[in-house]
Structures are given as structure tokens and as C-alpha cells.
Amino acid sequence: MKVDMLRLKVELLCEGCKLSAKIDKGRKVGAGPAGGRYILLPGGFCVNTAFWGTFTKKSPWELTERNGEYFLMRKEDDEILEEVPIEAVPNPNFYSLTTSDGIPMWKIALLHGKNCLATTVHQKCVYWKFGKKCKFCGIELSLRSGTTIPVKTPKQFREVVEAATEEGVCNTITLTTGTTATPDRGATLLAEVVRKVKSHQKIPIHIQVEPPEKDKYLEMLADAGADTIGIHIETFDRRILKEVCPGKAETTLEKYFEAWKRSVELFGEEQVSSFLIVGLGEDDESILRGAEELARIGVVPYIVPLRPIVGTEFENKRPPSPKRMIPLYTQVAETLKIYGVNPNKNKAGCVRCGACSAVSEALFL
Numbered sequence: 001m002k003v004d005m006l007r008l009k010v011e012l013l014c015e016g017c018k019l020s021a022k023i024d025k026g027r028k029v030g031a032g033p034a035g036g037r038y039i040l041l042p043g044g045f046c047v048n049t050a051f052w053g054t055f056t057k058k059s060p061w062e063l064t065e066r067n068g069e070y071f072l073m074r075k076e077d078d079e080i081l082e083e084v085p086i087e088a089v090p091n092p093n094f095y096s097l098t099t100s101d102g103i104p105m106w107k108i109a110l111l112h113g114k115n116c117l118a119t120t121v122h123q124k125c126v127y128w129k130f131g132k133k134c135k136f137c138g139i140e141l142s143l144r145s146g147t148t149i150p151v152k153t154p155k156q157f158r159e160v161v162e163a164a165t166e167e168g169v170c171n172t173i174t175l176t177t178g179t180t181a182t183p184d185r186g187a188t189l190l191a192e193v194v195r196k197v198k199s200h201q202k203i204p205i206h207i208q209v210e211p212p213e214k215d216k217y218l219e220m221l222a223d224a225g226a227d228t229i230g231i232h233i234e235t236f237d238r239r240i241l242k243e244v245c246p247g248k249a250e251t252t253l254e255k256y257f258e259a260w261k262r263s264v265e266l267f268g269e270e271q272v273s274s275f276l277i278v279g280l281g282e283d284d285e286s287i288l289r290g291a292e293e294l295a296r297i298g299v300v301p302y303i304v305p306l307r308p309i310v311g312t313e314f315e316n317k318r319p320p321s322p323k324r325m326i327p328l329y330t331q332v333a334e335t336l337k338i339y340g341v342n343p344n345k346n347k348a349g350c351v352r353c354g355a356c357s358a359v360s361e362a363l364f365l
């Protein structure tokens with residue numbers, strides 16, 4: 001049975017998966033698209049599919065197990081319409097280790113995709129304090145549930161990197177941060193962590209930060225050795241941004257463009273990216289226009305469907321349908337071709353990993 005990989009990946013991204021196999025459902029909450037885990041489709045395509053959240057109960061896909069092997073199954077009235085063998089990315093061994101100061105390593109960093117070690121260096125965000133948080137965000141929920149610690153020191157993270165590379169599961173690194181109340185927006189701590197890792201190993205590192213007040217903080221990150229950067233606008237619809245991300249909406253669009261353009265000078269074309277979340281209430285035109293504006297300046301638009309995380313204001317929202325997402329991905333892929341932007345040239349982080357978006361599959365399948 002030939003499987004349409006783009007359709008399958010988009011369905012798993014948008015609709016999640018029911019679960020009858022006995023596997024760990026992955027992290028329930030946290031920064032970014034939490035609430036699921038990573039599976040490998042035939043051909044090695046990696047996807048971050050949700051197992052948590054009410055929307056997954058209506059998914060046409062179910063993860064099952066037979067003789068120790070995993071399958072995705074689509075059924076209708078007990079008839080199996082499609083069956084796809086998959087692999088679940090195993091939890092790495094370093095999760096059972098502790099740092100030299102006694103913190104379990106899984107509280108410091110987690111494996112994203114097949115081989116991207118990721119951490120939220122500063123697990124608090126100023127917008128949570130002032131009632132202006134992004135409605136889809138679960139950054140402080142994992143802190144409250146005790147599954148992580150507030151701040152990861154460069155030394156702690158470096159020890160996890162060492163354990164993960166020894167195990168052979170760390171090819172790239174993603175460092176993100178909640179926004180701080182300081183002009184650097186959290187960039188200084190990110191730079192310290194980057195410096196610490198780079199003084200020992202040459203692993204490509206991706207950092208994510210809101211546009212800092214001054215370009216000097218972006219320069220500091222590049223000087224520290226970061227390879228790629230994500231500066232996430234989330235949506236180009238300013239009305240929706242104000243409604244969904246009131247804190248982030250205080251930064252002007254002009255400021256985002258300044259930060260993206262300076263970052264392209266510092267990190268190079270295709271090494272700068274921005275998440276665009278579909279399903280916040282915007283229309284397709286805003287996604288397509290925004291993706292084009294990003295591609296025009298050499299920034300990768302990383303298009304992802306909304307992931308409703310349990311415990312957030314958006315937990316009962318429905319993600320966008322695959323019917324909406326597939327043409328969007330296809331049209332954005334055409335735009336990337338026109339502007340010569342190739343996400344596969346990105347060296348580190350979310351774009352390199354690719355598990356949360358089907359933008360590369362739309363471009364190359």
C-alpha cells in the first residue's frame with residue numbers, strides 16, 4: 001500500500017493519534033508543541049504527533065502494537081483502511097542519569113526528534129506575571145508540575161550534552177527561553193550556555209529569543225557561537241496576535257523585521273526562522289503573505305498547526321484541518337522555491353529537526 005507521506009505527516013500533526021499500544025505518551029506540557037512524542041514514518045520522516053489533548057480522541061489514526069512492532073492504523077467500522085509500520089523514537093539512556101549537582105538530566109534537557117537536544121534555559125516568562133501570556137503556551141506549567149527546574153546553568157546543560165553525545169543522540173541543540181523583563185529578552189543567559197557548550201564541542205546550536213531591544217544582543221549570540229536563530233512572530237495578523245499573545249504584540253512588526261534582517265547578516269540566509277502558527281483565528285492570506293515576506297529576506301517560515309496543550313487557555317481548541325494545511329504547505333513550498341529558500345540548508349534546531357512542520361516534505365516530496 002503506497003502511503004502519501006505529506007498527507008500522513010500533516011494528519012498526524014493536526015489530528016494527533018489515539019493510543020492502544022503501551023508506550024510513554026511523551027511530555028504533557030512545556031514550551032513549544034508539547035503533548036506528544038516523536039515517531040519515525042517509513043523513509044525516516046520524523047513527526048511530533050500528539051497523544052495528549054481531547055482533539056486526539058477524534059483522530060482517524062491509532063497507534064497499535066503487534067509482536068513488539070508499532071503500526072499506525074486507520075480503521076472504519078472494523079475494516080482496516082490503512083496500516084503503516086512506524087518506529088517510536090526511544091527515550092535515551094541519559095534520562096536515567098543525574099548531573100553532578102544531583103538534578104535528573106531529563107529535567108535539564110529532552111531529546112526532540114531523532115537527535116536534537118533541547119532545553120528551555122529560563123523556564124519563566126515575564127508575560128505570565130503580568131497576565132499577558134500567549135494563550136497556547138505551556139512554558140510555566142512544566143515548572144509547576146515539577147518536571148523541570150526554573151533556570152538551567154551552563155554547567156548543568158553542558159553535562160547533559162556530554163552524556164547525550166556519548167550516547168550518540170545529540171547532533172544539534174535547541175536553546176529557548178521565556179522572555180525576561182530585561183532589554184536582552186534572555187539572550188545573555190542563552191549566550192553563556194552557547195559559549196560553555198562550544199568551548200568543548202562543535203555541535204551546531206539553535207537559539208530562540210524575542211527581538212531584543214538592541215542589535216548588540218543578537219551580535220553577542222552570534223559571537224558566542226550560535227549557528228541558527230528563531231525569532232518567532234507566531235502570526236502576521238496583528239489583531240489576532242494582540243488577542244492571543246498580548247505580551248508579544250507589544251513589539252512592533254518593524255522591530256521583528258529589524259531583528260530578522262540583522263540576524264540574516266549575522267547567521268546567514270536560511271539560518272534564521274520564524275514559527276507561523278496556523279489555527280489562531282487568522283486567514284490563509286495572512287499566512288501566505290507572511291511566509292512570502294519572510295522568504296523574501298532569507299528567513300525560513302516554519303509553518304506549524306496549533307497544538308492545543310492541556311492546561312492552557314487553548315486546550316479545547318481544534319487544530320486546523322489537514323484539508324486546510326496541505327494546500328497551505330504546498331503554496332508555501334512554491335514561495336520558498338521562488339525565493340530560493342531551502343530549509344534543508346538550516347544547520348540546527350527546529351527547522352533542522354523538522355518534526356513539528358511539514359514544510360520540507362511539501363517542498364521535496
Ligand code: SF4
Pocket residue numbers: 125126127128132133134137138139177178179245247248
Ligand atoms: S513569549 Fe509567549 S510563547 Fe514565549 S514563553 Fe512567553 S508566553 Fe510563552
